[in-house]
Amino acid sequence: MSELSKCFYEVTAGKTCRDLCHPEYATCWISFFESARRLLPGSFKLYITYLLVPPLLKGGGYTWKYWQEQIASYVGVSFKTYLIAVIGLTFQCVFYKMFGKLNYYWVMGFPGFFSTALTKLSSVHLRLQGITYFNMMSEVMLKKSQIGLVKVLRESKLCGTLLFMLFNTWIMEILQQGTVNQFWVLNPVKVRQPDRNSIDDSRVLGTLYPSGYKACSHDKSCDSYIAHGVLKYSAAGFIIEVAGVVITKFPQLYKDPSKFLTGLRKAVTLKLMLGLAAYNGIYRLVRCLLCRHYGMDHPMHNRIASFLCGASYLLYPTYQVFTLAFTKFIEMSWEHLFKTVDNLPEWAWKLKRIPYLRIVHMIAVGYMYHTLVFHSHLSPPFNSKAINYCSDNRVERLKRRLVGWMLDHEWSKA
Template sequence: MAVLGKPTTIKFTCYEIGHTWTPFCTHAAVGVAYSVSKEAAKIYGSLYLLTALYRNRGKKYFLGKFWRETLQSVIFLTTNGTVFIACFCIWRRLLGQFLYFTAAFMPAFTASFVAILIERKSRRGLLAVYMANVALETLYRMLASRGLVKPIHNGEVLLFSVASAVYFYFFKIKNGLPESTLSALSLIVGKEEHPPCDAQTDQQQKPRSTIQDRVQDVIKSCKPVKMLVDWLQSHSKHRLCQHQHSCISYILQGGIRMFAIGYGIQCAIKLFGSLGRTFKNPRIFLKSLFQRDNLRLGAFLGCFVAIFRAVNCLLRWIRNKEDKLHGLLSGFLAGWSMLFYKGPTVALYTATKLAEMLYFKGIASGVLPYIRCADILIYSISTAIVFHTAVIEPHNLRPAYWNFLLRVTDNRFAEMNRVLLEPFIQGCSKMFPNFWPDYDPRYTNLARQ
């Protein structure tokens, strides 16, 4: 297997290695542009539509801004794919051959740099963080496949726990988190763990929702449930606790609520994925509802909230004071609930968002320098790493992202002839050991040996 940065020289043409479905570079670029634009319209059209409906945007938005934002994002993604395949050919023509980094990294960097300039500034940071997350996981897979690093048992859980600890340390500090992050964490664990002045203000000003009223009505109508709830709420709470009822009731209520939300989300995903088959076989509907996998997300979210609240209440009883260090410990212990729903994607995304937040805090305090266009550079470098891996060693790419690349390019990434690269980069044809393109003999004399 090639070492990153090895000056490998490959003398095949861009037709023989890259766009094997057509011998013409222009046709290849136009074909990729058509495929990407078609899928991009579906992706961003659906994304912006659902976001607009969720935020209850008015008619004025749908008649104007909705179409502009969707078109801008479609052009961004189309440019990224089209310029990549174009630069794949251009770099080869300029140098007369492929080098290890000019086969994919440099074309991808050029394409990503051009494309991100087209996208709205408000989305560049989100795209940079997401692609940095994918790139970090990709680099880890590459190093692990070379035996340079050894996987740590439950390493993703440990990473998530450390990130959660830092998040909730700042959660306990007034104005310690950006408003968007604060809102997201408050939605999960509740606002009662804010600094006392904030929590009191929130409780005084926040009216009960219709859903809460209905839940209360259901509880009141069922006497055994009402008796159990009243018994749990009758227990004591610490004088510093900002929640309304007892600590036991507070812990169980949060855990059960988030378990139900997590279970519902997982069921919805399963049902949406099997929607076509459900009409033919209604039993699939019930099967999707009661799969054991549905419990995993619910158990993760429910245990996370329950542990977080329990540790905070316990520390208030033991230490008889409120402290930001409580957030550090409770966040770390709650993070281990990820054992129910392990995944490096969630852990890495949480860590990269934390790194972004800490970086901006460092800038605000004057400790770290402000780097202009950092989001553009991070996105371009990260995407170049991912595309480079998709060409040279796709088996080390995150499966979900590999499937995304195949979908938006109409399977073109899978039609590259990696068998030709095998003598130079050992293992690059691992996913497609028997693939050989149907070459036009007028443009190459290559034949399978």
């Protein structure tokens, strides 16, 4: 880190914000107006999956009010992200004027921090961006860490899978209790007493565990319940993966359609689809088998099924999935604590009033902006895509310009 910052100051000595950030524009004011004029489409392009994927997963029951709310939410988060991008690029020049020189941390990190601080997002969008950027920041910190234990966990799929299974078990336990209402991959069915007058018409599972009444807590037959979950989550995984690839390769669609289709086939691995299908299928199958075996449902069945279905992480072992589970583990545990524990000390309630999500959002955005330029090999693909979409590739050009200066500097020393 110290060597990189030292090199930065050596290669930028005497350089201005125009040299590094906007050589195509003669003044900072022109750069600002051009940013305000040109950056809006990128933010709307970035969030197109936010507009399209939820309705596709909903699969019906659309109303005019639903579409109004969905479009308004899409426009809102896209426009606020546009503001963050414009303010961030403007702050690069502001901070140069303040310091009289280019500063290692104030070129990208602090512009990202302050631009986020000055833009107020709705609670829904704050959670969306805050958790996304915190997860990416956690991913980079895991990759950079030199702590022995972290390195072992980082390089071992088995350790990562076991931790994911434990995180998933506790998350599903909290959701089962109903104390926390947050998004997770799957929301468990609440335990209810079996109706001994009902008829269980499952063909497949009925062969394994025949019973005269319905022992599970779900409404459908076990066969239909499991098949529906597998198909729904397979479709969700496929749609999410294809949508992400389409957005990334969209320019090829009208430039060279044949390359677009070839790239689409290569990029879609179906691993996410298989991982989600296995997660849902294992959970529902295990829980149904336990209910049939014991003749009734029980919270312990949810715990066992949640632990075992976490093994599906092996099919899609990514930092994004792991950090999401870690984040949800912490967030849900914190909310669960305040809803279930009586007589917490006053200092605990004071801590709860701190706007953690907003603070984390600001820090994480600044951290990821800095990471993209100075540690780009650690930057997750979504971070690169998001920043370059929203900056009209200005940050990418800044990074390449800086790398070129550093290479020239090293050659001159050789």
